[in-house]
Amino acid sequence: MAIAKPIILAVDDDPQVLAAIARDLRQEFSQEYRILRVNSGPEALETIKELHAKEEPLALILADQRMPQLEGVELLTASREFFPDAKRVLLTAYADTEAAVRAINSARLDHYLMKPWDPPEQLLYPTLHDLLAAWQVTNKPRFDGVRLIGFQWSPLSHELKDFLSGYMVGYQWLDYETNPEAQALVKARGFEPTDLPVIICADGKAVANPSKADLANSLGIANQPLQDMYDVVVVGAGPSGLAAAVYGASEGLRTLIIERQTPGGQAGTSSRIENYLGFPTGLSGAELAHRAWTQAVRLGAEFLAPQEVNDLCIQDGYKVLTLSDGREVKTKAVVLTTGVSYRTLDVPGMDRLSGAGVYYGAARTEARSCDEQDVYIVGGGNSAGQAAMYLATYARNVYIVIRGANLAASMSAYLIEQIRNTPNIVLMPFSQIKEVCGQDHLEAVMVDINGTVEKRPARALFVFIGAKPSTEWVCDQVLCDGKGYVLTGRDLVADPRYAQSWKKTREPYLLETCVPGIFSAGDSRAGAMARVASAVGEGSMAIKFVHQYLDE
The missing domain is CATH 3.40.30.10 (Glutaredoxin)
Incomplete structure (x- = not known):
């Protein structure tokens, strides 16, 4: 949407004078400003109110003094309520100069001009240019988004x-x-x-x-499928799902990707990923996800969000996905990339204050609200470390609460070194949160520090205490292990407990579940590595196996 030009409003009850004002203004200022003209004080005030309601930028009001019903000084005074920063100029005859001078103080008039102003190049334009330049210096354009x-x-x-x-x-x-x-x-x-x-x-x-x-x-994000049948539907738009969508679409498969929240999954909430191949200075998870999403759509994949899959069943060899709004999507193959969700911290006050100072994951949108405040992070993995580094640029102190002695067992060395060299990040070993306190938002945390409980003020608490697979809706259709992770490939036939689940004479493909044509990739798959690069690799590999399945 184009940003609207600022407005110059001319007001005079004499049609000939008003036409002359508008003509001269258009001649000099029409390229940078919109020129509006109104022939009475009351109508001008209504116009000003409408411009304010529409959030239009009003730069200057040029009003004649002698108008019936509402004089120029009265109009300019009233306009301050709606546009306090607009420049105000009074047009006067010689007999009205005394009123104009008084109005400089009473109405905070910026200038007055004598009629007539011929030639305008000398008697009109220089003054208005100076006033408009001053307005531009202090004007804060309306956010146009x-x-x-x-x-x-x-x-x-x-x-x-x-x-x-x-x-x-x-x-x-x-x-x-x-x-x-x-x-x-x-x-x-x-x-x-x-x-x-x-x-x-x-x-x-x-x-x-x-x-x-x-x-x-x-x-403008689509929320309903456009086709009756797809070659492959990808459920989940984390790194593995986005990779599957990119490769599926690029190789000519009718590809649909369904995401219940936003692209990127847990990786998408990361403030900075520094160990992903090809980005030596790192990049945010949101940026990586947005690039991949844009790439998939450009190559022809359809993207459906926010939309959740509630059920999956098999009909005549086809896979039928039931969405949360009751619609059904039919496909020949499915790639499950549902990822994982953060485990909840089970202490008093967490449910009540969730989203009001207590957050699961990085919650980058809340970082600025933590300016010069103390914040706490629970967890010692890479996600916690990346969040700590990001929050440290805003918060007064960032406290990392961990049960163990140090971060070495759970965090990458480069992050540990960065945290060690950041003075306002404090590691709290042998500690755990016992309670969160506050009325309508988080105000304090109760921390058990090596057996001693302290109440400490806190602006925000960010929780990273492991994850569980988001597979509850599909565990009755595909085989999962005891923790809910989807079993695939050799795991289905190598273990006698699961051998009867595979019915075909051929062995399952590497990422194939116990249901032929349904594949799993990324963090929700049993045995997967919790790394962005491996998730992208698995999503790409899944499409190779989809091709093999479709060619049977």
Whole structure:
């Protein structure tokens, strides 16, 4: 959406004078400004109110003094309520100069001009150029994108921020409690605080209490399949799913990828991945996911989000996926890349404060709210280390709470070294969180430090305590191990406990589940490595096996 030009508003009740003003203004300023003209004070005030409601930029008001119903000084004074920074110029005859001089103080007039101003090159344009240049210096252009208005400690506001960030949608966050602009926007659109959060799209459309599906529709993300039958459907858009979609689409397969949240999975929440091949300075998980998503779509893959698969069944050899909205998707082959979800921390207060100071995963969208505050991280893996390094650029102190003596057993050496060299990151060994405290948001944590419990103030708590596979919905169809990870390939025939699950005469392909034509890749597969590179490799390999299956 193109940014609107700032406006110059000319007001005079004499049609001939107004036409002359508009003509001269257009001649000099029309390339950079829009010229509006109004022939009465009351109409001009209504125009100003409309411009304010539409958030249009008003740079300068040029008003004649002697107008019936509403004089120029009165109009310019009233306009301050709506556009306090706009420049105000009064047009006067010689007899009105005394009133104009008084108005410089009473109406905070910026200038007055005598009529007539012929030639305008000497008597009009230099003054207006100076005023407009001064306005441009102080003017803060309206953010011309998606705006999210809500409460800082609202879990739904947090979810929507994460959703927008996950799709790398530029947006402006406005806290209703502390931002007058947010309050004015909500009031101008007829909403109440109980309607928050509110999304205002770039086209001006506003939606109160939007679901993620509403937001996806507003952003143009597809939420329903376009074809009756696919060659392969990829469930999950983490690194393995995105790799499968890229290779499936590039090799001519009718490919659909379904994601219940945002692209990237857990890797997508990482603030910086520094050990992925080909990126010597590292890159964020969101950036990697967005590149892969864009690549898959460019090559012809369809992307469905936010959409969840609730069931999978076999009909006449085809796989039928049932979506959360009841629709069905038919496909010849399926690649399960559902990934894992963070395990919850089972201590008092966690459920109540989740999304209001307590977060699972990196929650990069909340980092700025931690400015010069103390934050806590539970966990000692790479995800925790990457989050600690990112948060340390904002927080006063970052405390890493671990049960063991050090990070050596669970974190990469490069991250341990970075943490050691960051003065505001404090490692707390032999420690664990016992309780989180606060009314409507996190205020403090109870920490057991080697047997001694302390209550410590905290702005935020980020939890990284392992993961569990997101396979609950499919475990009744494909074989999983005792922890819920999907069994594939040789695991199905090498172990006598599972040998009867494979019915075909050929051996299962490397990533194939006990159901022919259903494959599993990435972190939810039994035996997979929890690394982005290996997930990408498995997603790519899965398409090779899909081809072999389809050629049978």
